[in-house]
Amino acid sequence: MDKNRLTTAINTNHTVYNTNKLYHNSSPTVVSIPNDDIHIHETDRFLNEHASSNILSDLPRSRNLDETDENELPFPGFVDQVFYCLKQTTTPRYQCLRLITWPWFERISMLVILLNCITLGMYQPCVHLAGSQVSKKCDAARCIWLQATDYFIFGFFTIEMCIKMTAMGIFGKGTYLAETWNRLDCFIVVAGLVESLIPGDNLSLSAIRTVRVLRPLRAINRVPSMRILVMLLLDTLPMLGNVLLLCFFVFFIFGIVGVQLWKGLLRNRCFLQLNMTTIPNHPLFDDFPERPFYMPPDQDSFVCSHPQSSGMTKCLEIPKLRKGNMTCELDFYAVREQIVNDYNKPINGCINWNQYYKFCNVSDKNPYSGSISFDNIGLAWVVIFQIISLESWVNIMYYIQDAHSFWDWIYFVFLIIIGSFFMINLCLVVIAT
Structure with a gap:
């Protein structure tokens, strides 16, 4: 037992001694590196060639090294070459690109559009044409100023389009005409150019001049929030x-129900039944009516119904004729007989001509200058649109009731509930969702 303990202690001391000798007696070791510059250069050349070959092998064969990274272009959002010769670094196109990317470029364009809106609203053709109406020359000072401003605005829009076409290109992906709003701008400028080239003042030129009203729409392309709103509305159309x-x-x-029930009924009028050849030459008959059917002084039309129909208005319900504050009560036949017997006898009062409009028949006119009728499906749709817009629908219902029946209100009530309250709100729900 003691002998084993002694052997263990000796081994432990020997290990500690060797360890201390390793740490305390160790000296620094110097490693010599050979100075071979030729070998280093050859190694670098091999690595560079190997790296370049790997990069080129990863690229498509048809791709140019100048186009390996689009972000390396001066203006990354635009095409590299337009018109087959103008690169982004070419001086004319480079200046145009700098101009359209300048923040104040769009701001100035927006101010010109607002100025155009003001000038379009200030123009008054009847006032500004101070000369002869045949020549239609702009003679007033205000008109001359507005015309000069319009020339300036048109010139600005033309120059702006040319600059953008030079910077972006005309046809192809990412070019000027690739965007819908730019097409609208181009159409407005071309229409103004055609207007300035056509001489004279005719109907076709006037139609081209109406394109000016589209110029304020250019503001939509300049205001991002407005543009997003318009695009959202267009997306809801499908x-x-x-x-x-x-x-x-x-x-x-x-519309079919209206045509089947009321075709031609809104033309019913009360016609005059009187022998015109027997009217004597007397001042009392100077106010004889020249209209073949009755027209109320305070309404558009007087629609009647036949005596055998269930309409609410008959020709017998026509009110008496009034002249100022006086109501006419005289009868034509009694007055004529009295004048024949004694021509010089004074007669007080006036003749009630309205009492002779007593024959209900179909005329050639519909109410509101012929725009309100159920004679065909097209006109019926016009009436239905007016009813669901709640514009004077009560007057239309009254005309139908006068000519047909009191119970026609059911048609109008259902049409308003379904068309005005349900269908229109359904369209709004679709847009909102």
Whole structure:
């Protein structure tokens, strides 16, 4: 037992001694590196060639090294070359690109558009044409100033389009005409150019001049929030297709019902039944009516119904004729007989000509200058649109009731509930969702 302990202690001391000798007696070791510059250069050349070959092998064969990274272009958002010769570094195109990317470029364009809106609103053709109406020359000072401003605005829009076409290109992906709003701008400028080239003042030129009203729409492309709103509304059009188709069928059914029930009834008028050849030459008959049927002084039309129909208005309900504050009470036949017997005898009062409009028949005119009728499906749709817009629908209902029946109000109530309250709100729900 003691002998083993002694052997363990000796081994432990020997290990500690060797360890201390390793740490305390160790000396620094110097490693010599050979100075071979030729070998280093050859190694670098091999690595560079190997790296370049790997990069080129990863690229498509048809791709140019200048186009390996689009972000290396001076203006990354635009095409590299336009018109087959103008690169982004070419001086004319480079200056145009700098100009259209300048923040104040769009701001100045927006101010010109607002100025155009003001000048369009200030123009008054009847006032500004101070000369002869045949020549239609702009003679007033205000008109001359507005015309000069319009030339300036048109020139600015033309220069702006040319600068953008030079910077972006005309045709192809990412070019000027690739965007819809730029096409609208181009159409407005071309229409103004055609207007300035056509001499004279005719109907076709006037139609081209109406394109000026589209110039304020250029502001939509300059205001991002407005542009997003318009694009959202355009995106809802496909979703509105089914709703509009449903509206078409509903209004088509209402139109057919209206045509079947009331075709030609709104033309009913009370015609005059009087022998005009027997009227003597007397001042009392100078106010004889020249209209073949009755027209009320305070209404558009007087629609009647036949005596055997269930309409609410008959020709016998026509009020008496009034002249100022006096109501006419005299009868034509009694006055004529009295004048024949004694021509010089004074007669007080006036003849009630309205009492002779007592024959209800179909005329050639509809109410509101012929715009309100159910004679065909097209005119019926016009009436239905006016009814669902709640514009004077009560007057239309009264005319129908006068000519047909009191119970026609059911048609109008259902049309307003379905068309005005349900269909229109359904379109709004589709847009909102």
